[in-house]
Amino acid sequence: MTAISNEEITWTDGIEKKIYDISVSLSSETPVFPGQPRFDKQFMLSLAKGERANVSGFSLTSHTGTHVDSPNHFIEDKDTIDKVPFNRVMGRAHVFEMNVAEKIDGPDIRSLTIEPKSIVLFKTKNSNLWTERDFRKDYVYLTKGAGEVLRDKDVAAVGFDYIIPDEFENQERPFHHVLFKKDIILLEGLNLNRVPAGDYFLICLPLKIKDGDAAPARAVLVEL
Numbered sequence: 392m393t394a395i396s397n398e399e400i401t402w403t404d405g406i407e408k409k410i411y412d413i414s415v416s417l418s419s420e421t422p423v424f425p426g427q428p429r430f431d432k433q434f435m436l437s438l439a440k441g442e443r444a445n446v447s448g449f450s451l452t453s454h455t456g457t458h459v460d461s462p463n464h465f466i467e468d469k470d471t472i473d474k475v476p477f478n479r480v481m482g483r484a485h486v487f488e489m490n491v492a493e494k495i496d497g498p499d500i501r502s503l504t505i506e507p508k509s510i511v512l513f514k515t516k517n518s519n520l521w522t523e524r525d526f527r528k529d530y531v532y533l534t535k536g537a538g539e540v541l542r543d544k545d546v547a548a549v550g551f552d553y554i555i556p557d558e559f560e561n562q563e564r565p566f567h568h569v570l571f572k573k574d575i576i577l578l579e580g581l582n583l584n585r586v587p588a589g590d591y592f593l594i595c596l597p598l599k600i601k602d603g604d605a606a607p608a609r610a611v612l613v614e615l
């Protein structure tokens with residue numbers, strides 16, 4: 392089973408558009424942040440056991456797999472996930488391919504052309520890590536300086552292709568804080584492996600969890 396499939400839809404103008412599914416599959420194999428429980432699904436009713444239907448229950452954290460972080464994740468009086476405006480999780484998005492070894496820093500992105508209020512997604516070598524069951528601490532991360540550049544460019548949201556955009560060892564989580572202070576939303580756990588750099592329309596709607604800090608989402612990019 393592949394993590395990403397390409398499909399076509401007929402868009403509102405009648406033209407066929409390619410869709411990229413940039414979500415990761417949720418299963419017990421999905422890598423999770425160290426110390427957090429893996430996704431777990433249990434059948435409550437099972438056709439294989441001769442019962443009348445398949446009905447399952449599942450458990451996961453608010454940050455498992457592809458998900459949206461609200462500013463309330465780190466700042467108590469900020470919007471929770473059910474209050475995140477649609478224009479921060481749906482809209483014009485640009486995928487930038489970043490060939491960096493260790494981190495994305497301010498100077499790496501300062502010269503990029505980024506429209507204010509647009510959604511920016513960074514494709515890195517992290518997208519190859521989704522085939523590994525265990526969390527990798529050596530993922531490419533975003534620095535505080537990168538956060539300040541994105542804040543100053545007035546982006547609506549930032550998408551990232553691994554589980555946490557801040558450096559693993561930095562408990563201050565400065566990238567998150569810089570963005571959340573300005574209500575910029577984080578889309579995490581994206582798999583951009585098969586997506587060419589360029590402009591798209593993004594749809595990444597988090598589940599409407601009342602007073603939630605974050606929530607799982609299905610994320611797709613529609614070609615323009």
Ligand SMILES: [Zn+2]
Pocket residue numbers: 453454458459460554579605
């Ligand atoms: Zn998160």
